[in-house]
Structures are given as C-alpha cells and as structure tokens.
Amino acid sequence: MKKILLPFLVTSTLGLTACVDTEKSVSSPDNSTPASSNFDAVYNSIDAEQFRAPIKTLASDEFEGRLPTTIGEKKTLDYLTGEFQKVGFQPGNGDSYLQEVALMEITADPNMVLQIGDNQFAYKEDMVASSKREQAEVNINDSELVFVGYGVNAPEYDWNDYEGLDVEGKTVVILVNDPGFENPDSGKFQGTTMTYYGRWSYKYEEASRQGATGALIVHETAPASYGWSVVANSWSGPQYGLVSKDGGASRVSMEGWLTLDAAKKVFSDAGLDFDKEKAKAMQGPYAKEMDISASVTVKNEFKKSKSYNFIATLPGSELPEEHIIFTAHWDHLGKDESLEGDQIYNGAHDNATGTAASVVMAGAFAQLSTPPKRSITFLIVTAEEQGLLGSKYYADNPVIPIEQTVANINMDAMNVLGKTKDVSVVGMGKSDMEAYLEEAASNQGRHLTQEDRPEAGYYYRSDHFSFAKQGVPALYAKGGTEPFDEETAKYRKRMKVIVTGCYHQVCDQYRDSWDLSGIAQDTQMLFEVGYDVANASEWPNWKQESEFQRK
Numbered sequence: 158m159k160k161i162l163l164p165f166l167v168t169s170t171l172g173l174t175a176c177v178d179t180e181k182s183v184s185s186p187d188n189s190t191p192a193s194s195n196f197d198a199v200y201n202s203i204d205a206e207q208f209r210a211p212i213k214t215l216a217s218d219e220f221e222g223r224l225p226t227t228i229g230e231k232k233t234l235d236y237l238t239g240e241f242q243k244v245g246f247q248p249g250n251g252d253s254y255l256q257e258v259a260l261m262e263i264t265a266d267p268n269m270v271l272q273i274g275d276n277q278f279a280y281k282e283d284m285v286a287s288s289k290r291e292q293a294e295v296n297i298n299d300s301e302l303v304f305v306g307y308g309v310n311a312p313e314y315d316w317n318d319y320e321g322l323d324v325e326g327k328t329v330v331i332l333v334n335d336p337g338f339e340n341p342d343s344g345k346f347q348g349t350t351m352t353y354y355g356r357w358s359y360k361y362e363e364a365s366r367q368g369a370t371g372a373l374i375v376h377e378t379a380p381a382s383y384g385w386s387v388v389a390n391s392w393s394g395p396q397y398g399l400v401s402k403d404g405g406a407s408r409v410s411m412e413g414w415l416t417l418d419a420a421k422k423v424f425s426d427a428g429l430d431f432d433k434e435k436a437k438a439m440q441g442p443y444a445k446e447m448d449i450s451a452s453v454t455v456k457n458e459f460k461k462s463k464s465y466n467f468i469a470t471l472p473g474s475e476l477p478e479e480h481i482i483f484t485a486h487w488d489h490l491g492k493d494e495s496l497e498g499d500q501i502y503n504g505a506h507d508n509a510t511g512t513a514a515s516v517v518m519a520g521a522f523a524q525l526s527t528p529p530k531r532s533i534t535f536l537i538v539t540a541e542e543q544g545l546l547g548s549k550y551y552a553d554n555p556v557i558p559i560e561q562t563v564a565n566i567n568m569d570a571m572n573v574l575g576k577t578k579d580v581s582v583v584g585m586g587k588s589d590m591e592a593y594l595e596e597a598a599s600n601q602g603r604h605l606t607q608e609d610r611p612e613a614g615y616y617y618r619s620d621h622f623s624f625a626k627q628g629v630p631a632l633y634a635k636g637g638t639e640p641f642d643e644e645t646a647k648y649r650k651r652m653k654v655i656v657t658g659c660y661h662q663v664c665d666q667y668r669d670s671w672d673l674s675g676i677a678q679d680t681q682m683l684f685e686v687g688y689d690v691a692n693a694s695e696w697p698n699w700k701q702e703s704e705f706q707r708k
Contacts, residue, residue: 162518170565186234192544193525197690198272202682203521205673211240211513215487215586216505216667219462223504224491225260225464225539233487233512234467240516241469244523249468249534250556256466258539258550259400263289266456267393267576267699271413273302274426278419284373284391286413288455291404295455299413300328300370302427302447306438307332308372310363313704314346315434318442319367327373328411328419328451334380339614340439343516348427353625355380358617371411371451375431388414397543399459399550411455423449454574463489464539466547468556471522473691475530480557481691482534482629483518483683484548485568486541490661505667507660511568512537514680521684529691531563538620541569542661548620557697558708560644564590564690564697565631566683567621572636574652574674575645579606579637584616587705589697590632590686597685601678608635628708630697632686636675648672 177597193199214220221229239255248254265287271278278284288295306318308331316336335355337346346352353359357374364372378384392414401407415423424431427447437443467487473479489504503509515535522533534557536573538547556564580598582591585607595605608615616622621631640646652670659665699705 162318177505178428191525193529195334195524195526199521199524200681200685202363202524203517203677203684205677207520208510208513208559208673208680210675212505212509212673213667213690215509215512216503220503222491222502223487223489225488226462227491229491230464230488232318232537234465237467237469237487237512237516241519241535242438244520246471246519246523246535249470249536254467254469255552256468256554256556258464258466258547260462260464260540260543260546261291261398261400262395262460262462263287263398264395264452264458265393266458269453270456271451271453273423274449276422276426278415281389281393282416284415285389286411286453286455287392287396288402288457289398289405289408290410290457290639291401291459293457294456295410295553296363297328297371297451297453298453299450300326302423302449303327304424304429304434304438304445304447305329305331305501306443307334307336307354308360308363309335311346311354311704313585313702314354316345316442318438318444319363320442322367322444326365326370328368329367330415330423331362331364331372331374331449332380332435333357333363333374333377334612336439338380343439350611351617353617356614356617361409365409367409369409371413371453372409373413373415373451375412375417377417380612382610385416388673397540397546399546399553409452413453417608423447437697464547466539466551467537468534469519470532470534471519471528473530473532474528477532478561479531479563480534480561481529481531481563481687482536482557482624483515483568484536484538484565484624485515486539486547486620487512487537488539488542488547492540496663499663500661502661503666506568506573506656506665508541508568509667510571510573510676514571514676514683516685518680518687529688530690533687533691541620545618545620545623548623552623555627559627559629562624565621565624565629565697566687567619567631567633568635568683569619569633570635572679573656573673574636574649575672575675576678577603577636577640577675578602578639578641580634580679581606581608581635581637583608583619583635585611586700587616587703588630588632588699590612590630593686593689593697594632594634594682595684596689599688600685601682603682605634609638613644625705628699628706630699634679634683636679645672
C-alpha cells in the first residue's frame with residue numbers, strides 16, 4: 158500500500174494548513190525527518206485473525222460482563238496491562254497504567270409525586286425526576302415555572318433563550334432537541350442533524366449555569382429519537398455519576414422529564430397552548446413566564462465506589478509532549494442473577510471489539526521502525542455505559558494536559574459485518590480530522606458517508622464527546638452499510654438475523670462465525686489517520702460552524 162500521491166491540505170479554522178505527505182515510506186509529513194521505513198509493512202500486517210483472541214477473551218464468561226468495580230473489572234485491567242506491556246507501551250499515568258475514577262451511585266425513591274398547580278403527576282407514568290445533589294432529601298417547593306423554549310445559549314448561532322431572564326429559584330421547562338429539527342428549511346442550527354444543544358445533558362447543564370432550581374424537559378418521540386419507555390426505564394433505578402467536589406451543588410436541584418400529555422396539561426392549566434408556544438420557540442429565542450408553580454421531593458440513597466481508566470503511551474520521536482489519544486471503553490453491563498439461563502451481558506460487540514482494536518493497533522504502532530513524531534496514547538475508559546463517566550472524569554482531570562492533546566480518535570462497537578465500501582462518519586462535518594479520514598479511506602478504495610439517523614445525535618453518545626467538550630477535535634467513524642462484495646452482502650444478511658436485538662442484551666456474545674475483516678479494515682484506516690495526525694506539521698482544528706472550538 159505504498160502511497161505515491163500528492164499531499165492534501167487540512168484547512169483549520171485559523172486559516173492554517175497542514176501538509177500531509179502521503180508517501181509515508183519515504184519521508185515524514187513535513188519532509189523534515191525520515192518517517193518509518195516499514196509503515197506499509199506494519200499497515201498490511203493488521204489482519205482479521207489478530208482480533209479474534211482478544212475479543213473472545215474480553216467477552217468470555219470469565220470476565221462476567223466487565224461491570225465496573227467487580228472482579229470483571231480486575232480481570233480486564235490485568236489483561237490490558239499484560240497486552241500493552243508486551244508490546245512496549247509505557248504506563249500513561251506516571252508509573253501506573255491506571256487512573257482512579259470515583260463513582261457515585263444515586264438511587265431515587267420511586268415513591269414521589271410532582272405537583273404542578275392543582276395536578277399531581279405520577280413517577281414513570283407522567284414524569285421522572287432525580288437529583289445529582291448529594292443530599293438525602295431534595296425539596297422543591299412552589300418553584301415558579303418558566304418556559305425557555307429549547308433552553309439554548311449558543312453565541313455561534315446568535316441564539317440565547319435565557320437572554321434577559323433571571324431564573325434563580327425557578328424551574329425551567331425545555332423542549333427536546335434543537336430549533337433546526339422540526340424546521341429544517343429555516344437555516345437554523347444544522348437542520349435535522351442534532352447539535353450538542355439538542356442533547357438533554359446540555360439542557361440540564363445550561364439550566365444549572367443559569368441558576369435555575371429545577372429543569373423539566375418535555376419528551377416527544379421524534380425529536381428525542383426514542384420513546385417514553387426509554388426515558389422511564391433509563392431514569393429510574395440506580396443512576397451513576399462522578400463524585401463531585403461540591404457534592405452536586407453546582408447542578409440544578411431537580412432534573413426531570415415530562416410526557417407530552419403531561420406537558421400539554423401543564424401549559425393548559427397555565428392558560429397557554431403548548432403547540433402555539435412551541436411554534437414561537439422554533440422561530441427564534443423565546444421565553445415565557447408560566448404563572449404556575451411546581452413542587453416535588455426527591456429522596457436519595459448513595460453508594461460510592463472506585464473504578465479505573467486504563468492509559469498507555471508510546472512516546473513520540475520528536476514531540477513526545479504532544480499526544481494523539483485513541484479511546485475505547487472496556488466496560489459493559491455485568492450480569493443479572495435474576496435472569497433464568499444466561500445471566501451474563503458479555504458485551505462482545507459493545508465494546509470488546511473496540512478494546513481489542515486498541516490492543517491490535519498498539520501492537521502495530523510499536524512495530525514502526527521510527528515512532529511517530531508525537532506520542533500515541535490509548536485511553537480505555539470505565540463506566541461508558543453509565544453515561545460516559547470514565548471519559549468525562551479523564552477530560553475533567555486529564556493526565557495529559559488538554560493543551561497538549563492534539564486530537565482524539567474513538568473506537569466503539571466496531572464492524573463485525575465484513576468489509577464495506579463506505580465509511581460512516583458520526584457527526585460529519587465537524588472538524589479537520591475528516592480530511593485525514595478521507596485520505597485514509599480513499600487509499601482503501603472507500604468513500605465517506607454521513608451516519609444513519611444524524612437527528613439522533615450519536616456524536617454526543619460515546620467517549621469522544623468528552624474530548625470535544627474540552628475543545629479537542631474528536632473523530633468517530635466506522636464501517637458503513639455498503640458491502641464490499643456479493644459474498645459479504647450475503648454474510649451481512651445472515652448475521653443481521655442473528656445479532657439484531659442483541660444491543661445491551663445477553664446475546665451480545667462472541668461468535669466464531671463473525672467475519673472480522675471489517676474491524677481489520679477500519680483499524681488499518683484509523684491507524685493511518687492517527688499516524689498522519691501524529692506527524693503533521695500543524696494541529697487539526699474544528700470547522701468554523703462547529704459548536705466546539707479549542708479553548
């Protein structure tokens with residue numbers, strides 16, 4: 158795969174260009190020093206069969222579903238330590254491969270009622286509510302409601318629903334998604350493609366920054382991209398978070414959701430028409446005092462525990478203080494002893510595949526005759542399934558300073574359906590990283606496509622998002638939907654029958670019948686992206702229209 162092509166330009170939002178020399182076996186990207194003479198050989202050595210053993214091991218019953226804080230975690234971390242030591246990667250956190258992550262499990266008493274005006278709304282039927290405050294009991298008493306439209310404060314879109322408002326002590330009511338989703342022809346935001354401002358997590362964060370006491374999001378299936386049952390089931394029972402320095406005091410006291418029917422009743426009781434108010438909110442920044450109050454008591458039980466991120470580094474040959482960070486998450490859901498028969502959530506696809514790809518790719522980088530100019534670091538995080546907690550903790554407490562982190566490349570639930578002609582880019586159009594990706598994909602005869610259902614906001618649902626929030630250009634891409642050939646198409650059709658419905662189920666198991674050539678194909682591609690970024694003369698940056706920028 159010796160590439161003798163013209164260099165391509167990566168244009169940053171600062172007007173800089175990064176010249177990437179694609180003849181890797183001859184010179185480095187800026188032509189200043191020799192690059193690895195064996196790049197092509199190492200690239201081609203990445204083979205499908207290399208992934209089988211690590212996936213099979215990580216997804217075995219012995220690892221008990223890799224739930225954080227269990228014996229499954231210890232086995233996983235021991236395995237990763239052995240594999241990275243074997244190929245010569247150094248501990249990434251001083252003399253340790255581990256970074257401690259303090260977790261908080263909060264369980265709200267389901268015997269709660271939300272009172273708004275003269276109406277009482279039932280838990281899970283009409284609403285869900287919780288609190289990130291580390292208090293045994295949180296009381297919201299007669300908190301005035303304020304409708305704040307989409308609850309967005311986005312200077313780059315000239316949009317601020319909170320402008321001129323004082324919501325201290327009040328509870329804000331917020332629409333789900335962002336203003337572009339149901340008004341795609343308006344030119345607002347990114348049309349039907351969800352931005353960060355459409356995610357529920359952002360809405361609670363912004364309400365907290367604005368000083369609100371409570372925040373209620375109105376659920377609607379289409380703009381949320383999931384039904385009410387997902388909200389009710391996901392927000393009930395134990396909820397995991399990070400142990401915070403302020404005990405959650407910087408968060409709103411109450412975070413919750415209302416069903417659409419419940420919200421319409423609240424608006425009606427306030428003398429307002431929900432559909433008309435929503436229509437106004439879609440046109441521009443909008444807020445409305447509702448002249449009605451809410452009360453609720455949230456009782457919490459707490460449990461603190463410790464888990465660990467894994468971090469390993471191959472120092473760069475010229476700029477070792479600058480790092481390209483590859484991420485994957487090692488955790489899954491553990492086991493459920495209340496189930497009959499199989500009780501282990503093995504998590505083979507999600508995410509033994511990405512973890513295995515990290516192991517294989519680390520071995521490839523270690524085989525280069527000359528390491529890349531910048532350091533290559535693998536961060537394999539805990540508690541992704543509990544809300545990206547491991548990566549969030551790392552991003553807030555980075556071992557490698559954010560200002561020395563060049564880029565992030567994420568690997569999550571990789572392609573077990575064989576080679577593809579296309580590459581699905583999650584969050585397409587956000588950063589210069591896609592120019593590197595396009596080059597690597599084209600060298601495989603592939604082309605880039607936008608992810609399926611961009612309105613669902615998948616860019617904000619995996620570990621790269623934690624880096625994006627800190628201003629680090631973050632790439633998430635994997636095999637698409639176009640089979641490489643007819644034989645692969647037949648295999649995909651057979652395998653989809655077997656694995657459909659196995660997401661977060663006990664049937665997400667390793668299978669000897671898996672065609673792992675798609676994982677190998679994507680790993681080669683991302684290996685090349687990481688190599689190119691590590692050797693480029695300039696750092697990649699965000700597109701000007703992205704909601705993320707370097708801090």
